[in-house]
Amino acid sequence: MQQSNGYIITFAIIMTVIVGGLLGAANQVLAPAQKKALELDNKKAILKSVMKLEASSDVEKIYADRIKSFVVDANGNKVAGKVAEDINIRKQSKAKDADRLYPVYKFLSAADKNKTEAYILPLFGNGLWNNIWGYIALKSDFNTVAGIVFDHAGETPGLGARITEEAIQERYKNRLIFDQNGKLISVKMVKGEGHPEAELGEHMVDGMSGATLTANGVNAMLYTYLDYYLPYIKKNRQ
Amino acid sequence: MSEKENNPVTEQNPPLKKESEPLLSKRRKKFISDPLVDDNPITLQVLGICSALAVTSQLEPTFVMAVAVIFVIVFSNLITSLLRNMIPTRIRIITQLAIIATLVILVDQVLRAYFFDVSKLLSVFVGLIITNCIVMGRLEAFAMGNKPWDSVLDGLGSGLGYSWVILAVAFFRELLGSGSLFGFKVWEAIGLGGMPNNGLMVTSVGAFIVLGLIIWVQRSRTGYVEH
Numbered sequence: 001m002q003q004s005n006g007y008i009i010t011f012a013i014i015m016t017v018i019v020g021g022l023l024g025a026a027n028q029v030l031a032p033a034q035k036k037a038l039e040l041d042n043k044k045a046i047l048k049s050v051m052k053l054e055a056s057s058d059v060e061k062i063y064a065d066r067i068k069s070f071v072v073d074a075n076g077n078k079v080a081g082k083v084a085e086d087i088n089i090r091k092q093s094k095a096k097d098a099d100r101l102y103p104v105y106k107f108l109s110a111a112d113k114n115k116t117e118a119y120i121l122p123l124f125g126n127g128l129w130n131n132i133w134g135y136i137a138l139k140s141d142f143n144t145v146a147g148i149v150f151d152h153a154g155e156t157p158g159l160g161a162r163i164t165e166e167a168i169q170e171r172y173k174n175r176l177i178f179d180q181n182g183k184l185i186s187v188k189m190v191k192g193e194g195h196p197e198a199e200l201g202e203h204m205v206d207g208m209s210g211a212t213l214t215a216n217g218v219n220a221m222l223y224t225y226l227d228y229y230l231p232y233i234k235k236n237r238q
Numbered sequence: 239m240s241e242k243e244n245n246p247v248t249e250q251n252p253p254l255k256k257e258s259e260p261l262l263s264k265r266r267k268k269f270i271s272d273p274l275v276d277d278n279p280i281t282l283q284v285l286g287i288c289s290a291l292a293v294t295s296q297l298e299p300t301f302v303m304a305v306a307v308i309f310v311i312v313f314s315n316l317i318t319s320l321l322r323n324m325i326p327t328r329i330r331i332i333t334q335l336a337i338i339a340t341l342v343i344l345v346d347q348v349l350r351a352y353f354f355d356v357s358k359l360l361s362v363f364v365g366l367i368i369t370n371c372i373v374m375g376r377l378e379a380f381a382m383g384n385k386p387w388d389s390v391l392d393g394l395g396s397g398l399g400y401s402w403v404i405l406a407v408a409f410f411r412e413l414l415g416s417g418s419l420f421g422f423k424v425w426e427a428i429g430l431g432g433m434p435n436n437g438l439m440v441t442s443v444g445a446f447i448v449l450g451l452i453i454w455v456q457r458s459r460t461g462y463v464e465h
Contacts, residue, residue, distance in 0.1 A: 003326060003327065003328065007326060008326045008328060008329055011324070011325070011326055011329070011333075012329060012332075015333060015336055016336075019336055019340045022340060022344075023340060023343055023344070026343075026344055026347055027347060030347050030348065030350070030351040033351035033352060034347070034350050034351045037350065037351060037352070037354035038354070040354070041354055041355075041358075055421070158441065
């Protein structure tokens with residue numbers, strides 16, 4: 001009896017229903033906690049672009065204290081009634097250029113809450129294998145890079161995945177995104193590793209050996225998003 | 239088999255009531271102790287190497303991985319053993335896989351909800367517990383033919399055998415590669431702040447070396463030879 005086709009099919013169906021139901025229920029129950037964990041991770045990434053975070057840091061508190069966020073449209077005008085944290089950059093990147101919404105995170109000075117230390121802008125693009133994303137922080141002159149963070153979904157460990165390393169992200173600090181005439185140049189990661197600082201100048205950073213294709217993705221992502229934010233930057237740049 | 243030897247049933251002296259075996263009899267203790275050294279899944283059977291190499295660069299994710307594997311192997315052994323007389327032989331592998339996969343996905347979801355940073359570090363390797371040969375091997379070789387409690391102990395033994403090895407590897411890799419243990423800077427604490435880190439230990443090459451040394455030491459002690 002146990003080996004009959006009928007028994008096997010019945011067994012398989014019952015098993016599928018039980019397993020599926022169980023996993024569905026677990027997903028429903030855990031979804032809110034997972035969403036919260038994701039949001040916290042996002043806040044951490046935003047803060048990491050401008051400051052060092054310790055394991056013991058209260059991210060929520062620092063974020064509430066130091067970050068002021070709003071949303072701008074493609075022309076750089078503020079959009080009322082939208083929450084920056086709720087904007088999904090991945091989804092926005094697929095929308096039409098004119099309809100896209102752009103979150104801006106202002107990093108306020110600890111001493112004077114009316115002074116902005118840095119403007120943090122999101123980045124989203126494609127690496128070699130999958131999506132890459134991050135945040136770039138620009139000092140209040142909208143030209144100097146205050147810091148940058150990257151993350152990735154599937155770059156090669158030890159090669160492209162190195163964009164998540166602090167040592168790589170440090171290289172972007174104090175680079176300039178505009179030239180003297182005010183033209184957007186962005187910051188470019190070069191091919192090959194070990195270039196002396198003097199050779200690189202203000203608009204280039206040292207590359208990652210063996211990960212030029214990921215670096216190309218990073219360069220394209222940086223330029224694209226700085227270009228998207230150009231109307232907003234131009235309006236606010238003195 | 240040993241049960242029969244211990245309780246010989248003879249025609250002259252039929253036992254009125256079969257005495258129940260203590261929960262941790264000598265035979266059952268062997269289920270736990272055997273996989274720790276003599277039949278260790280990693281160092282002797284050389285199973286589960288993929289995750290052992292990938293997650294062991296730091297102690298914290300390794301510890302979470304060890305707990306996850308113990309959880310999955312114990313409960314999948316238990317469930318398989320409870321169902322062993324109902325599972326049709328022809329689809330038994332798929333059934334075992336479904337049981338393991340369900341448990342693994344549960345673990346992954348819980349990690350994502352409450353231990354997000356660790357789940358980011360472990361990334362795909364939690365999911366890969368599904369294909370960890372240690373788990374599949376125990377279900378097919380043991381749980382399909384043994385009672386639930388025995389299977390739980392067997393799973394616990396194999397899980398602990400796996401855990402101590404990956405924790406030992408992670409201990410040396412984090413200490414020599416990053417100079418810390420569970421993120422605690424050891425060298426600075428004992429006044430050797432200038433101790434250089436060995437970059438090799440952070441890469442998987444370091445795991446191969448440490449694991450190889452552990453296997454060497456263990457086999458030279460137990461006298462095990464590969465045939």
